[in-house]
Amino acid sequence: MKVFHASAALVVVLFGVLGGIHAVTLEVKEGSSTCIKAELSAVFSISYNASGSMRTVLVTLPDSATVDPGSSSCGSEISAPWLVAAFGSGHALGLSFSTNGSLYSVANLTLQYNLSDAAVFPGANSSDVVTVVSASVGIWAPVNTTYRCLSNATFRLDTADVTFSNIKLQAYMTGNDLSPNESVCFADQTPTPAPTRLPTTAPVPVPTPAGPPEQGIYNVTQNNTVCLLAQMGLQLNVTYTDQNNKTVQEVVNVNPDLTSSSGSCQAKSATLTLTQEQTTTLTFIFTLNSTSNKYYLSAVSLVANWPNMPANFSATNASVNYLRSSFGHSYMCNAEQTLVILPTFSINTFRLQVQPFGVTTTQFASAEECQIDQDQMLIPIIVGAALAGLVLIVLIAYLIGRKRSHAGYQTI
Numbered sequence: 509m510k511v512f513h514a515s516a517a518l519v520v521v522l523f524g525v526l527g528g529i530h531a532v533t534l535e536v537k538e539g540s541s542t543c544i545k546a547e548l549s550a551v552f553s554i555s556y557n558a559s560g561s562m563r564t565v566l567v568t569l570p571d572s573a574t575v576d577p578g579s580s581s582c583g584s585e586i587s588a589p590w591l592v593a594a595f596g597s598g599h600a601l602g603l604s605f606s607t608n609g610s611l612y613s614v615a616n617l618t619l620q621y622n623l624s625d626a627a628v629f630p631g632a633n634s635s636d637v638v639t640v641v642s643a644s645v646g647i648w649a650p651v652n653t654t655y656r657c658l659s660n661a662t663f664r665l666d667t668a669d670v671t672f673s674n675i676k677l678q679a680y681m682t683g684n685d686l687s688p689n690e691s692v693c694f695a696d697q698t699p700t701p702a703p704t705r706l707p708t709t710a711p712v713p714v715p716t717p718a719g720p721p722e723q724g725i726y727n728v729t730q731n732n733t734v735c736l737l738a739q740m741g742l743q744l745n746v747t748y749t750d751q752n753n754k755t756v757q758e759v760v761n762v763n764p765d766l767t768s769s770s771g772s773c774q775a776k777s778a779t780l781t782l783t784q785e786q787t788t789t790l791t792f793i794f795t796l797n798s799t800s801n802k803y804y805l806s807a808v809s810l811v812a813n814w815p816n817m818p819a820n821f822s823a824t825n826a827s828v829n830y831l832r833s834s835f836g837h838s839y840m841c842n843a844e845q846t847l848v849i850l851p852t853f854s855i856n857t858f859r860l861q862v863q864p865f866g867v868t869t870t871q872f873a874s875a876e877e878c879q880i881d882q883d884q885m886l887i888p889i890i891v892g893a894a895l896a897g898l899v900l901i902v903l904i905a906y907l908i909g910r911k912r913s914h915a916g917y918q919t920i
């Protein structure tokens with residue numbers, strides 16, 4: 509029997525495409541020759557039952573993911589080649605392959621997640637290890653070529669959505685490196701993806717709640733230590749189709765009193781999830797670029813189930829780039845700022861300050877302020893300078909006037 513040696517090279521591949529999250533490199537070997545190699549980024553949106561409600565969490569495939577030597581294999585007469593990347597506490601992503609001699613494809617895609625992991629699934633009312641599968645994911649390429657897909661592609665696996673981006677992979681390899689001949693996926697060939705087309709009927713505006721939202725304090729604690737600090741007022745602007753097929757645009761303030769925060773912190777990725785009364789789950793993922801030592805908001809997801817929604821509204825964009833700041837500092841923006849996530853979903857932030865990395869005390873580190881704040885700071889300075897100038901002119905005019913009238917008295 510052959511002894512399979514599976515190993516993972518953990519390489520954070522730096523790429524600037526869409527400001528996306530980092531890719532993880534995974535390799536399955538038999539002896540010293542590589543049979544499957546994959547570089548990819550993956551975000552999982554997983555729904556689970558928490559006490560009395562359904563919650564959704566957003567999990568990124570971390571760079572600590574390693575090929576599981578027990579399950580992964582280069583395949584044999586009776587088994588298919590299988591790449592299994594294990595991460596965290598009992599979670600795993602699996603890709604199994606098949607070929608007909610001229611083409612190879614991903615035969616099935618599996619995601620295993622461990623609901624006992626309270627850091628990822630807070631309040632789960634089950635402790636099961638769940639496995640979901642999707643066959644026919646449509647990832648295929650000619651043998652001896654590398655499958656490449658930089659665009660994001662989402663696959664529905666029962667209770668989870670798997671979104672891949674920046675994929676480069678090859679199975680049935682004959683050398684140890686990815687083939688330079690690339691088979692580019694359809695999504696990458698189209699020049700620009702058409703934006704989600706909205707229904708042509710004019711949206712019915714729903715009255716905006718009076719005033720800006722209240723500022724909430726949302727921090728994340730891991731291992732009894734606060735690892736992410738956040739305070740902000742949030743307003744969600746969502747466009748959806750209601751029960752009567754009308755397009756509704758709703759602007760809703762997040763109420764801090766009804767909202768709980770959770771999340772997790774890793775070296776290069778931090779997650780903040782806000783849950784308001786089982787009807788709204790908002791997730792932010794921050795990514796640290798260790799080359800530039802800058803972090804930014806890289807992914808946002810919203811799952812909402814509001815009174816007029818016929819089904820859950822779900823919106824995810826794993827390639828945003830907002831709230832940029834430097835490691836060791838917090839990001840601050842007191843002025844209103846709009847984060848456009850999708851054509852149907854944007855977030856207005858108010859009095860925001862966040863620090864997703866390098867939290868060493870319970871206080872924010874010194875802040876880097878957004879441009880709007882810096883510009884607004886200039887206004888009082890300009891007004892102040894103008895006032896000071898005016899005062900000076902009046903004073904000079906007064907002194908001149910006084911001198912003149914004084915001189916007048918002396919001539920008498």
Ligand SMILES: *[C@@H]1O[C@H](CO)[C@@H](O)[C@H](O)[C@H]1NC(C)=O
Binds near residue numbers: 521527528530798
């Ligand atoms: C990280 O920063 C470096 C330098 O600014 C840049 O070249 C690189 O593309 C960035 N990586 C990512 C993943 O954004």
Ligand SMILES: *[C@@H]1O[C@H](CO)[C@@H](O)[C@H](O)[C@H]1NC(C)=O
Binds near residue numbers: 555556667
């Ligand atoms: C939640 O629990 C209900 C009832 O047990 C079950 O039907 C449903 O599939 C569960 N949902 C998830 C996401 O596990």
Ligand SMILES: *[C@@H]1O[C@H](CO)[C@@H](O)[C@H](O)[C@H]1NC(C)=O
Binds near residue numbers: 633
């Ligand atoms: C878990 O929650 C779901 C609904 O949220 C409920 O239907 C189910 O019975 C619960 N399961 C357990 C084991 O409590």
Ligand SMILES: *[C@@H]1O[C@H](CO)[C@@H](O)[C@H](O)[C@H]1NC(C)=O
Binds near residue numbers: 588589617641
């Ligand atoms: C998916 O592929 C793996 C590896 O070939 C196999 O063990 C598993 O049974 C497959 N699952 C399904 C549902 O086809």
Ligand SMILES: *[C@@H]1O[C@H](CO)[C@@H](O)[C@H](O)[C@H]1NC(C)=O
Binds near residue numbers: 597625
């Ligand atoms: C699931 O998570 C729990 C808690 O983190 C851990 O004790 C358990 O070993 C994990 N299960 C697997 C299969 O890894």
Ligand SMILES: *[C@@H]1O[C@H](CO)[C@@H](O)[C@H](O)[C@H]1NC(C)=O
Binds near residue numbers: 608609610611
């Ligand atoms: C492999 O499958 C493709 C697509 O189904 C087909 O066009 C091709 O002829 C097949 N090749 C062989 C050798 O069967």
Ligand SMILES: *[C@@H]1O[C@H](CO)[C@@H](O)[C@H](O)[C@H]1NC(C)=O
Binds near residue numbers: 609610651652682
């Ligand atoms: C793939 O490359 C190997 C080695 O270069 C060669 O033996 C094999 O015939 C090639 N297969 C195809 C389908 O081109």
Ligand SMILES: *[C@@H]1O[C@H](CO)[C@@H](O)[C@H](O)[C@H]1NC(C)=O
Binds near residue numbers: 660662824826827850
């Ligand atoms: C991929 O990202 C683009 C731009 O951020 C977004 O509009 C689109 O909905 C995403 N597609 C998928 C399948 O997630």
Ligand SMILES: *[C@@H]1O[C@H](CO)[C@@H](O)[C@H](O)[C@H]1NC(C)=O
Binds near residue numbers: 731
């Ligand atoms: C929690 O802290 C303990 C002791 O400092 C450490 O051994 C453990 O790895 C930490 N766990 C996590 C998830 O950071």
Ligand SMILES: *[C@@H]1O[C@H](CO)[C@@H](O)[C@H](O)[C@H]1NC(C)=O
Binds near residue numbers: 716746759851854856
């Ligand atoms: C909500 O979004 C729509 C469409 O993007 C925009 O026209 C509208 O001004 C936004 N409303 C608020 C209060 O931000």
Ligand SMILES: *[C@@H]1O[C@H](CO)[C@@H](O)[C@H](O)[C@H]1NC(C)=O
Binds near residue numbers: 751752753
């Ligand atoms: C809503 O519109 C779609 C397509 O325009 C139509 O197929 C559907 O029947 C409509 N549903 C209702 C409840 O009117």
Ligand SMILES: *[C@@H]1O[C@H](CO)[C@@H](O)[C@H](O)[C@H]1NC(C)=O
Binds near residue numbers: 727734871
């Ligand atoms: C974190 O948030 C909780 C609840 O919102 C609060 O009780 C706690 O004091 C906060 N901790 C810090 C360090 O801000």
